Amino acid sequence: MTEQTYQDYIAKFTPQMIESQFSGQLSEAPGINVCVESCDRHVQQNPDKAALRYQRIDGSKGELSFAELQRRSAQFANMLKSQGIGKGDRVACLLPRTPELLIAVLGTLRAGGVYQPLFTAFGSGAIEYRLNCAGSKLIITNPEQWPKLADVKNLPKTMLVADSSEACASESDLLWQQAVDSQDDQFEPVLIGQDEPFLQMFTSGTTGKSKGVVVPAKALVSFWTYMELAIGLRDEDNYWNVADPGWAYGLYYAVVGPLLLGCTTHFNEHGFTADNTYAFMQEFEITNLAAAPTAYRLLMANEAQRADYNINLRVASSAGEPLNPEVANWMDRVFSCPVRDHYGQTETGMTACNYHALDHEEHVACMGFPMPGYRLVALDDEFNEVEPGQTGQLAVDVSQSPQFFFMGYSFSDKKPYHGNYYLTGDMVIRNADGSHSYTGRDDDIITSAGYRIGPADVESTLLEHPAVIESAVVAKPCEKRGSIVKAYAVIREQDEPNDALVEELQQYVRNRLSTHSFPREIEFVTELPKTPSGKLQRFLLRQRAVDELDGQGAA
Template sequence: MLNYQEAVQTFDLNTVANELLSGSLNELNACYECCDRYADTDKVALYWHAKDGRKEQFTFAELKKYSSQFANFLKSQGVQVGDRVSGLLPRTAELIITILAAWRIGAVYQPLFTAFGPKAIEHRLKLAGSKFVVTDLANREKLVGLEDCPPIVTVHAEQVVEQYPQDISFWDVLNQQSDACELVMRQSSDPFLLMFTSGTTGPAKPLQVPHKALVAFGRYMQDAIGLKEDDSFWNIADPGWAYGLYYGITGPLFLGHATLFYEGGFSVDNVCQIVQEYQINNLAGAPTAYRMMMAAEPEKMAPLRGKFRVVSSAGEPLNPEVIRWFEQALDAPIFDHYGQTETGMVVCNHHALSHPVHAGSAGFASPGYRIAVVNEQGQELPADTPGILAVDVNQSPMMWFSGYVESRKSPFIGQYYLTGDTAEIHEDGSMSFVGRSDDVITTSGYRVGPFDVESALLEHDAVVEAAVIGVPDPERTEVIKAFVILANHAQASSNLEEELGQFVKKRLSAHAYPRLVEFVSELPKTPSGKIQRFLLRNQEISKQQERLNQAV
């Protein structure tokens, strides 16, 4: 295992690019890098497992053929270099074929999450200016009535020809095309993906992902995921979002490694089935999924003990209780990773690099990045001082994000990209996440990160999930309120409210405990699984205003 400090000190972008790319950063094609260069082998690129139990596998050679055919169709319809092609598809082979086809001719792929409603889809299609949208029967209705909707290619469209006579049948047009399609070469700064931020505090903003990000994606797979050639890898994140698209499709294929698509929804039973059937030993996903595994009956999870060589977590901070459970129940090391749609993963506990791993820490800046904590003026703060987590662009050769396609406010100040997250960097260089800047709670003169309180609550055996916010208070500025989902065996009561408050108080401090506890059946989350604390805050403010109105 390579030493982390050695990897940082010896990092050279050109050397890394030469090791990972077939050519150079000055002339490359994402489809070739993620597919064609492996097509002369018999390597499997995709294992597909349907909800109804049907299974198929596709080699790189097959994906090269199908993507060439679909690319030829797109070309015949006038799709040119830089044009956007959108995909509103579940985890199917057609999704990967669409992505590779767009890349093959120098077009840009734009993902649409299948849980989106029409308004979210319309917003993205309009800003993207998409030339085509590819979908399936289950999602086709969401496109009805959209303003300026581009032409629609539908998988199995022959089954709805009467209802949607204008639709183009995916496989019909694909099979009519030649399987020879010339690659369009691009430069490192040219985009191959158009992503949108989640838009939790406003409309989703578009951003372009340039080809040079391929190198960063590949190194993350190698260093942090620790992907080995003989691993059986599964990223359970949805490819409609950055983590699933960057590291469930692009990253593994870029390294010539198979990826796995399971169409069924996430459940403990499904996880157990897929892990055992495909002998998954390298797993990646979000804490929400892992907490569901923790909440399952122990006998259900017992067959998975010892199955995982490594497990990776991203999307939200990984609570220490989850880490302990994976070690004790599954004998598996689970490491926390931090990143954003805008940056990819930049701070990680690296499975393939040796360095200290601290519970509650997201790890160290990945080789090729330098992180800092700054104030609102862009001045770096001392160690162990909460501030805005930033990427030092001047000293981060792996950084590929240069700004939003259209945005009123730049996320850059001087040489720093501001993530909008509050964090601390410790003396040894490791980073601990505190919360989104607007999530940090000020109570009785103290600043409290919701993550610490949530982690403490999760250690109580009655708690499955928790979200913590600050509620306005005239005496303390804010008081801490926890929204708690209980385990099946627990019953909500005023005694349990008090017990949970005291439980956290003993583990954290006299000021960092929830004075208010509300038991709920669910928490508001983004489609990618991140807790939307701002909705809980807005809900509390509305309640307070209503009480004031009644008092008047």
């Protein structure tokens, strides 16, 4: 089948092309239910098709059909109703990639609630901040994560996915099996309007704590478009998005996106290793893969293991950080599989892509072309749109982007707009054909192994330790991870600046914030560079971190 060109598709695209395929009414009353669109709608056509195929940490495997997901999500919704939790209420999950996580997501959405993801690497401080900001009504977790909640202030109602014999079972308000499995399996879906939220996200910032981002129902059009055109998802695909659903890319495009199209998604509870990934792709006959460049680089570094497995990928996608050309060449050589780079943010979803389902020009190290329904531009320092070949800040022209769904930050005064433009904070080169090529951030956000890390979160956590007087956190280039988090710290006179204190501070950040954002390097300094007005000059520390690499290779 000949692919449609990008230009031809853009010329005729309207959001109504997607909306017309929904069961509910997105743009008008009475409204829509995300669980119906992601589950019930497909039960009518193919009830026995697998919505989820999974592998647990103990190696056991299973699947959940769309019909079973419909039934169990209804039970979960009835449980929520019995607890007085309903439309607009936040329900948080601190769970690994298991079937219970998917049931909780869909059950919350069936009840008209707002699902709130919590990454399992978060420490107690990060969990407390997100729960308290969102006013969450319930948190669901397991025995492995339960100890983190002991230090959380104003803890909402708790539910444990655990057997009653577990030591911590008596401490939780609810146990999954007793509270959910006994419920009726019929529940009338609660409808929401296009501007009403169904996901409660948080995104890293350069100043202050992480900022809240609510995702409204109208984002479904954007999710659908991305899955169909950029991911190139087909009904017969075995699709695996490696990203964790505790983050936007994993929740948007490993859970909601594929189910919206009626396709099977996959969960692997194991941590990412090359051997486990190769084995999982063979076991579940994965044909469509999505992951961060870090994952592809790890597979490439362990290419010798590839020969032990029979893997037949059709297409692959990359997001989270720029895709290295050498990775794309390796995927083509080893898997005979094209891997395409995609760009997006928590706030906007994916907005620029190299498409599997559309034919267009491809450039090396290019983030691709705007998603249908978005107009992307590059702006100079005076907020004028630059000419082809020039560099500027990537921005969304909101007035001409009907798929744009970001509604502003919750719990923060920051407004990332200038007039009609939403400012991404990313610097790009505008190409003559309408695509853009990424050149870097214009702020201090750190991208490490595909995770976006706000330096302010790490700095404020370090300052909570009694030994630290001041701290500054920057990105240090790293060949394996793209960047690592490096901290510069001013400590009290009575404390020794030694390796033991470095390890203590690293563990402190792991416990309080998260295991993915702790500083892999800490350097003790007598003072931090500042402006005369006292503002931290992180750019000087970033340059210092780069200079440290001279003569020693990447960290």
